[in-house]
Amino acid sequence: MTDNLKQPAGSKPPEPAVTPPPAQLETSFAKKPRLAATKSRRRDIPKGLWTKCPECAEMIFDKELEDNLKVCPHCQFHFPLCAKKRIQSLANAGTFEEIDADMTSVDTLEFTGTDSYAAKLEKHKSRTGLKDAVITGFCQMGSHQVALAVMDFEFLGGSMGSVVGEKITRLIEAATEQRLPVIIISSSGGARMYEGMFSLMQMAKTSAAIAYHGRGKLAYISVLTHPTTAGVMASYASLGDLIISEPKAMIGFAGPRVIKDTTQSELPKGFQTAEFLLERGLLDAITPRRQMRERLTEYLDYLCVAAPSRTASK
């Protein structure tokens, strides 16, 4: 059999169908850079340039995420947004004037857990660049002058202590005096336990200020973001003439486990989500972050007569 495959003397060897002859092979490999010389692409990507979406697991370029107001461009998951960026996204450019910017908490109870309250405050101040969990002030939104408070969850879980309560109360009182609408963007784990009863008193104080504001027939819009819970939800966050939420925000008072244990019953699906509460009438609307400014301006157009800007009226 092997004899049959032998080339007859003098005939050319058959050309290979795919494999190039050895001389050609050498030149094509020689053109390619050696493996050790190629730079690893991975090494060129600096850390913190990409974020993985916890909802759809897509990798998002950080710059794209920032430009999109921290909303996943693939599945519209709303990442937490800091108070300063939130104000930028809502107020007319350059119109926000902060009030009570230097108000800080005192450690009246000298509370100590894993760390002292004073140490925790310092840590969060340096980490966030904030003095406490809320920024308050006045700004122009569309053609309206508004009193705006924005909470920041990064500062001790957006908890409401004396400073948050006092800043919000002062803002509402000033708005009542100047006959301006109030908008509060909430994001909170509830009352601040390090301040004990002083925290709980803020619920009554802020609610009373809202009641006086309402008596003056002035509008208050409450915007809930993920998560808005406990003492904040049980006071000013749920007292809006309009209550709006971002999509899929967790909204509630006590945690689901506590409620389940207390009521001894199974909780319905989607319990404590914005969508569940919209269906049952607690919310008036769910508005995506990128449309929030436009929607709020529209609501203000319905609720208020456009007032001259604060600077123009001076």
Ligand SMILES: [Zn+2]
């Ligand atoms: Zn996503």
